[in-house]
Amino acid sequence: xxxxxxxxxxxxxxxxxxxxKPDGSGVALDGVKMSVNPFDEIALEEALRIKxxxxxxxxxxVSIGVADTQQQLRTALAMGADRAILVQTDVAVEPxxxxxxxxxxxxxxxxDLILLGKQAIDDDANQTGQMLAAIWERxxxxxxxxxxxxxxxxxxxxxxxxxxxxxxxxxPAVITVDLRLNEPRxxxxxxxxKAKKKPLDVTSLEALGISAGVFIKSLKTEPPAQRQKGVxxxxxxxxxxxxxxKGLI
Amino acid sequence: MHKVLIVGEHDGKALNPATAKCVTCATSIPDTxxxxxxxxxxxxxxxxxxxxxxxxxxxxxxxxxxxxxPLAAIFAPQVAALAADYxxxxxxxxxxxxxxxxxxxxxxxxxxxxxxxxxxAPYRFRRPIYAGNAIVTVEADPSRKLIATVRVASFQAAxxxxxxxxxxxxxxxxxxxxxxxxxxKSGSTDRPDLQTAARVVSGGRALGSAENFKLLFSLADKxxxxxxxxxxxxxxxxxxxxxxxxxxxxxISPEMYIAIGISGAIQHLTGIKDxxxxxxxxxxxxAPIFEVADIGxxxxxxxxxxxxxxxxx
Numbered sequence: 001x002x003x004x005x006x007x008x009x010x011x012x013x014x015x016x017x018x019x020x021k022p023d024g025s026g027v028a029l030d031g032v033k034m035s036v037n038p039f040d041e042i043a044l045e046e047a048l049r050i051k052x053x054x055x056x057x058x059x060x061x062v063s064i065g066v067a068d069t070q071q072q073l074r075t076a077l078a079m080g081a082d083r084a085i086l087v088q089t090d091v092a093v094e095p096x097x098x099x100x101x102x103x104x105x106x107x108x109x110x111x112d113l114i115l116l117g118k119q120a121i122d123d124d125a126n127q128t129g130q131m132l133a134a135i136w137e138r139x140x141x142x143x144x145x146x147x148x149x150x151x152x153x154x155x156x157x158x159x160x161x162x163x164x165x166x167x168x169x170x171x172p173a174v175i176t177v178d179l180r181l182n183e184p185r186x187x188x189x190x191x192x193x194k195a196k197k198k199p200l201d202v203t204s205l206e207a208l209g210i211s212a213g214v215f216i217k218s219l220k221t222e223p224p225a226q227r228q229k230g231v232x233x234x235x236x237x238x239x240x241x242x243x244x245x246k247g248l249i
Numbered sequence: 250m251h252k253v254l255i256v257g258e259h260d261g262k263a264l265n266p267a268t269a270k271c272v273t274c275a276t277s278i279p280d281t282x283x284x285x286x287x288x289x290x291x292x293x294x295x296x297x298x299x300x301x302x303x304x305x306x307x308x309x310x311x312x313x314x315x316x317x318x319p320l321a322a323i324f325a326p327q328v329a330a331l332a333a334d335y336x337x338x339x340x341x342x343x344x345x346x347x348x349x350x351x352x353x354x355x356x357x358x359x360x361x362x363x364x365x366x367x368x369x370a371p372y373r374f375r376r377p378i379y380a381g382n383a384i385v386t387v388e389a390d391p392s393r394k395l396i397a398t399v400r401v402a403s404f405q406a407a408x409x410x411x412x413x414x415x416x417x418x419x420x421x422x423x424x425x426x427x428x429x430x431x432x433x434k435s436g437s438t439d440r441p442d443l444q445t446a447a448r449v450v451s452g453g454r455a456l457g458s459a460e461n462f463k464l465l466f467s468l469a470d471k472x473x474x475x476x477x478x479x480x481x482x483x484x485x486x487x488x489x490x491x492x493x494x495x496x497x498x499x500x501i502s503p504e505m506y507i508a509i510g511i512s513g514a515i516q517h518l519t520g521i522k523d524x525x526x527x528x529x530x531x532x533x534x535x536a537p538i539f540e541v542a543d544i545g546x547x548x549x550x551x552x553x554x555x556x557x558x559x560x561x562x
Contacts, residue, residue: 163435
């Protein structure tokens with residue numbers, strides 16, 4: 001194992017309560033706090049732990065997005081990534097385009113492992129890792145809750161609906177991570193200072209030969225239907241009464 | 250005329266009810282012919298179950314030993330080969346479908362729409378984003394094959410009583426050997442399945458320990474309910490991961506959901522919004538769970554739950 005590539009997405013911070021624009025054109029993003037997608041942060045943490053257990057492994061953090069995405073890549077560098085690459089674009093790329101872009105980077109970088117979050121918390125698409133694995137013609141291990149690397153292989157425990165499943169994949173491979181894989185480290189101030197000196201290269205979709213396709217058009221964005229205000233009951237006995245009246249028990 | 254291929258989910262013995270929900274979703278596309286594809290080592294049993302779903306025209310069986318376990322890297326090239334004759338390819342938004350469908354889409358060089366919650370036109374759908382805090386209407390390019398996952402909580406299962414034709418297919422597709430199934434560990438119980446249960450009792454961090462979760466199991470057994478948990482409870486080790494309900498866990502739509510000691514983070518509410526009736530029991534009257542609850546009870550769960558169980562006889 002020599003190199004791990006970690007794909008990172010800049011998303012609205014997990015703690016922000018998003019607001020749908022009144023004209024239905026999307027979600028209001030002006031002045032909203034942006035962060036590293038939490039699942040991608042877990043992916044980076046896993047890469048760093050593999051690096052710390054091994055020897056001489058380089059961790060490269062990559063992202064696609066607006067110029068300000070450099071902030072999230074600096075966070076990745078402060079956490080411990082060795083260098084970063086931003087594919088700068090003002091276009092919102094769809095998962096297939098993102099996968100094609102990461103493939104172009106993978107062909108340049110030749111990583112042994114690509115780690116990324118199982119989904120981004122903005123579009124909740126849950127596609128990019130699987131698509132990347134498909135067009136890279138390599139294995140995928142999605143929803144990882146445990147990753148063990150041995151010579152040329154990874155044993156991955158996956159969170160599936162029925163419980164846990166373990167698969168073994170040959171490297172190079174794509175692993176998408178789930179919540180319980182690890183707890184990402186906090187970034188300390190000296191690390192932020194050090195991160196400023198680490199290399200962050202900026203490239204473009206055009207330079208990588210990618211044309212961003214629009215396959216899925218967003219026509220309208222709306223807030224979800226609200227549930228009707230309910231009733232409060234005072235104790236278990238009244239609760240049972242109400243449930244009986246509603247025919248629920 | 251649209252032709253929808255649905256990738257059936259099964260364990261070799263039983264067809265997952267998610268498949269019949271995908272059929273309902275596909276039926277809402279006008280002028281549509283529906284086919285279910287089943288990949289497995291021996292799909293004879295599940296093929297007859299699939300053939301009985303109303304609205305299904307045909308069932309394709311692709312039996313080969315490599316299909317014993319549903320590995321996306323093995324299934325995807327086979328489904329991609331079958332997809333040639335179809336306009337749409339659907340799979341359920343379960344861990345099986347979410348893993349598999351994007352790999353199929355990418356092999357075909359087309360996009361995917363995830364988590365269809367409503368069909369507005371053959372290529373126009375509604376889907377949730379931002380953990381269900383916004384709903385977007387999307388339109389896909391009709392000149393391309395459309396791959397989608399179906400948000401199973403948004404659709405009722407199509408009824409039985411159908412009589413689709415069953416056909417065995419032999420595909421000349423070479424399969425990779427780079428991905429191998431090792432094993433599975435499931436906390437299978439004789440309780441109802443969380444994803445399809447009509448009643449669900451669910452616990453949060455306020456339960457305080459795995460030991461205290463037994464209170465919920467006991468109540469659930471009285472109600473014939475499945476048991477779920479919030480992310481906080483799973484993270485704390487009180488309940489196994491397969492019990493997690495929410496944005497990154499299971500999205501469910503039971504008739505009745507009883508949330509006990511769950512504060513109601515938006516990520517959790519995403520998973521239960523489609524429940525018919527939500528009951529919340531929490532000692533904090535300000536907890537956000539009460540904003541979505543149909544029936545709320547403020548109080549100590551350790552007192553209320555045993556009393557409820559007693560009252561239910």
